[in-house]
Amino acid sequence: MKETLEREIKLVPGAGFVMPELGGQLLPTRTFVSTYHDTPDLALARHGVTFRHRVEDGAGLWQLKIPHGAARIELELPGPPARPPEQMTSLLVAFLRGRPPVPVARLRTRREGVRAAGAEIVDDAVAVLDGTRVTRRFRELEVELLEGDERTLRRLEKELRRAGAEPRALRPKLLEALDFSGALEPIEAPEGASPAEELAAALAEQVRRLLLHDPGTRLGRDPEDLHQLRVATRRLRAFLRAGRPLLDEGWAESLRAELGWLGSALGPARDGDVLLERMEEDVAELGEDRSAAESFLAELAAERTWARAAAVEALSGDRYLALLDRLDAVGEPPLSGVSMSLAEIWRRELRRTRKAFDRLGAESHDDELHAARIRVKRARYAAELAAPELGRKGARFVDAAKQLQDVLGEHQDAVVAEERLRAWAEAQPAGRLAAGRLVERARARMELARATWPGAWRRMRRAGRKAKR
Numbered sequence: 001m002k003e004t005l006e007r008e009i010k011l012v013p014g015a016g017f018v019m020p021e022l023g024g025q026l027l028p029t030r031t032f033v034s035t036y037h038d039t040p041d042l043a044l045a046r047h048g049v050t051f052r053h054r055v056e057d058g059a060g061l062w063q064l065k066i067p068h069g070a071a072r073i074e075l076e077l078p079g080p081p082a083r084p085p086e087q088m089t090s091l092l093v094a095f096l097r098g099r100p101p102v103p104v105a106r107l108r109t110r111r112e113g114v115r116a117a118g119a120e121i122v123d124d125a126v127a128v129l130d131g132t133r134v135t136r137r138f139r140e141l142e143v144e145l146l147e148g149d150e151r152t153l154r155r156l157e158k159e160l161r162r163a164g165a166e167p168r169a170l171r172p173k174l175l176e177a178l179d180f181s182g183a184l185e186p187i188e189a190p191e192g193a194s195p196a197e198e199l200a201a202a203l204a205e206q207v208r209r210l211l212l213h214d215p216g217t218r219l220g221r222d223p224e225d226l227h228q229l230r231v232a233t234r235r236l237r238a239f240l241r242a243g244r245p246l247l248d249e250g251w252a253e254s255l256r257a258e259l260g261w262l263g264s265a266l267g268p269a270r271d272g273d274v275l276l277e278r279m280e281e282d283v284a285e286l287g288e289d290r291s292a293a294e295s296f297l298a299e300l301a302a303e304r305t306w307a308r309a310a311a312v313e314a315l316s317g318d319r320y321l322a323l324l325d326r327l328d329a330v331g332e333p334p335l336s337g338v339s340m341s342l343a344e345i346w347r348r349e350l351r352r353t354r355k356a357f358d359r360l361g362a363e364s365h366d367d368e369l370h371a372a373r374i375r376v377k378r379a380r381y382a383a384e385l386a387a388p389e390l391g392r393k394g395a396r397f398v399d400a401a402k403q404l405q406d407v408l409g410e411h412q413d414a415v416v417a418e419e420r421l422r423a424w425a426e427a428q429p430a431g432r433l434a435a436g437r438l439v440e441r442a443r444a445r446m447e448l449a450r451a452t453w454p455g456a457w458r459r460m461r462r463a464g465r466k467a468k469r
Contacts, residue, residue: 002076008144010168017164024116032056033108036174037101044095046184050172053081064088066215094214097321105177118148128177184208195342199243202385204331206236218312223273230266233259238381242345248334258323265314272304282441292434296424342386349382350464366415373408393467400463404456411449414442
């Protein structure tokens with residue numbers, strides 16, 4: 001399956017637009033017909049996913065585009081139109097949920113353009129088809145970056161706008177063809193919303209992010225997708241926990257339990273990514289002892305592969321799909337009827353965190369520091385939930401909490417690394433020297449974190465006091 005990272009911008013040619021002289025190589029004119037597939041309620045399109053079968057010069061090609069930050073990952077497989085390839089539909093489980101994708105639109109595109117300045121600049125004349133009848137026409141300009149950086153895109157955009165092009169939001173042709181405006185943007189509560197409405201919007205936004213990173217997690221090319229999927233899961237649990245006074249208790253706790261299961265299913269794979277990345281960095285600096293540690297890296301890589309397979313298996317099971325069905329409704333959660341501000345919810349969480357840190361000292365056990373980190377994360381997420389009420393002081397508290405969380409996270413990662421290295425050295429005597437040097441590095445990170453966290457805690461505590469005023 002061919003894979004490309006697609007970085008592009010789109011514009012609309014205004015009246016009198018003429019493609020400016022950009023130099024480069026003129027591209028041959030192309031004509032192709034694309035049949036877009038989706039669920040009847042356009043679940044793919046609403047989440048920025050494009051799935052289509054394209055025919056050009058008699059050859060058929062399946063194309064799947066999934067969001068990836070500011071870009072999109074484009075996957076391609078040759079094949080006939082009769083059956084969508086399982087390699088692609090298996091990445092769309094969270095959206096399809098057992099429903100087969102069906103044709104929802106058919107477009108004919110005539111494309112002219114030029115390759116210049118490390119990009120392809122094309123002018124697409126698009127006809128929306130109903131059988132052989134054209135029901136609508138539109139044009140769009142695409143600038144796709146082949147090499148270079150974002151500055152190249154912006155420079156080309158300026159030249160096209162000077163020639164009469166107008167900016168347009170980056171959205172698939174399908175949405176333009178259907179005149180569809182229901183694509184999910186970041187979800188925010190309306191101005192003046194109640195605490196319960198703010199909480200509902202925050203929950204719905206995390207569900208949107210969870211779904212956004214689901215296909216990339218299944219694809220497995222970028223560890224960041226798994227990381228962000230896990231973060232969305234954790235935030236959902238944290239928001240449900242912090243917002244318990246506002247929510248129906250049975251509903252919230254039941255949903256938290258299922259999200260806890262999902263987090264546990266994702267945890268080993270994400271932890272494996274973190275450990276392997278750190279150990280690769282450390283092993284690279286061992287010099288002549290580097291080769292002795294290669295088997296350790298291979299062991300970690302094998303474990304990560306297994307953990308990722310287990311995570312994807314969990315994401316493909318009935319329990320996960322049932323959880324997604326429940327999460328669809330978090331935008332209108334059942335409420336308790338209790339009235340409480342989000343700022344007060346945060347203050348309660350901060351008090352719990354302060355009590356936990358009051359019990360810590362220079363000789364606190366590793367497990368106690370790990371538990372404290374979890375407390376910090378809960379306070380941080382509660383502050384994020386209360387952001388509309390806390391304002392800029394709340395944002396500064398979140399920044400301070402992130403710094404403390406990072407310090408304690410570095411400590412915990414080093415603890416895990418040392419445990420793994422000692423176990424490996426016991427099983428592989430030939431690697432004991434290399435393991436010893438790696439343990440020294442992990443120990444140094446632990447000592448640095450232990451020396452650093454008290455100051456980071458004081459900064460977070462001060463930021464919390466200011467935000468409470």
